[in-house]
Amino acid sequence: NAGVTQTPKFQVLKTGQSMTLQCAQDMNHEYMSWYRQDPGMGLRLIHYSVGAGITDQGEVPNGYNVSRSTTEDFPLRLLSAAPSQTSVYFCASSSYGKSSTDTQYFGPGTRLTVL
Amino acid sequence: AQSVAQPEDQVNVAEGNPLTVKCTYSVSGNPYLFWYVQYPNRGLQFLLKYITGDNLVKGSYGFEAEFNKSQTSFHLKKPSALVSDSALYFCAVRDIGKGYQLIWGAGTKLIIKP
Numbered sequence: 001n002a003g004v005t006q007t008p009k010f011q012v013l014k015t016g017q018s019m020t021l022q023c024a025q026d027m028n029h030e031y032m033s034w035y036r037q038d039p040g041m042g043l044r045l046i047h048y049s050v051g052a053g054i055t056d057q058g059e060v061p062n063g064y065n066v067s068r069s070t071t072e073d074f075p076l077r078l079l080s081a082a083p084s085q086t087s088v089y090f091c092a093s094s095s096y097g098k099s100s101t102d103t104q105y106f107g108p109g110t111r112l113t114v115l
Numbered sequence: 116a117q118s119v120a121q122p123e124d125q126v127n128v129a130e131g132n133p134l135t136v137k138c139t140y141s142v143s144g145n146p147y148l149f150w151y152v153q154y155p156n157r158g159l160q161f162l163l164k165y166i167t168g169d170n171l172v173k174g175s176y177g178f179e180a181e182f183n184k185s186q187t188s189f190h191l192k193k194p195s196a197l198v199s200d201s202a203l204y205f206c207a208v209r210d211i212g213k214g215y216q217l218i219w220g221a222g223t224k225l226i227i228k229p
Contacts, residue, residue: 004158031215040124042205042219043159050215058216090158102147102166102209104217106158 001026006091006107013081013114021076021110023091029105030096032074033058034066036087037109043090049074050096081114088112117142119208121220128196128227136191136223138206147209148189149217150180154202162204165189176200196227 007022025032033048045058049068063085065077074093078085088111092104118141128134140146147166151159163174170182180191191204206220 033216040221042221044219045216048216092159096215102149102217103161103164104151104159106151106160108158109156 003027004091004093004105004107006089006110008110009108010111011113013078013112015081015083015114017081019078019081021078021089021091021112023074023076023107024072025074025091025093025105026072027093027105028071029093030071032068032091032093033104034064034074034076035090035092036060036085037090038087046076046089078112083114086112086114117208117210117218119206119218119220121204121206121223123223124221125224125226128225130198130227130229131195134193134196134200134225134227136204136206136225138189138191138220140187140189140206140208140218142208142210144210148180148182149207149209150174150178150189150191151205151207152176152202153205153222159205162191198227198229201225201227 004025030051034046035043044060046064047066049055055066088109090109091107094104120139149164150162153159163172165172165182173179178193203222205222207217209217
């Protein structure tokens, strides 16, 4: 199993550009989420999904869109990049439901710089 | 409101000495508690969790954590630190009565000196 994969590893954007961060998992997990990590602030939840076709907003959703057309994939779209979106982005997945162990599995991260 | 506090930005320990990384939490119901570790330029890795049962939880790499309900704490411990334990450690909590999301602490940088 590859676990959780993310592409690209690094990206530099200019203000106003759009892009999609890719996330895929091969563990058949229902729950997937996107976080951003900024120094001294821990992880902040951007969007999450509890299954294909179902998404919801987290703590800091503004400027980001998500979709979940399949169980495996959960892309994050930046609509119009801003310098405040410079961060490291992590995708995570876990099983979901009463039998869930709640353990989240993280991808390696995407380091995004917006100039 | 749910919250997690890691009161120390950084903890310095000499190799071979015991280490403690502190975590306190606030939830209205019963908590699920987690510790994750992040090595430089890597994603987070699961270390251990408390769901129910024995207050002392053992995890990966020789780490353990003690759940203390009266003090609302879940401190991470290891009897003898290794230089390779140097990393960023995150505590997280889920209020099982309030949805599925984890609430994360800000992280504690652990530095083990030879």
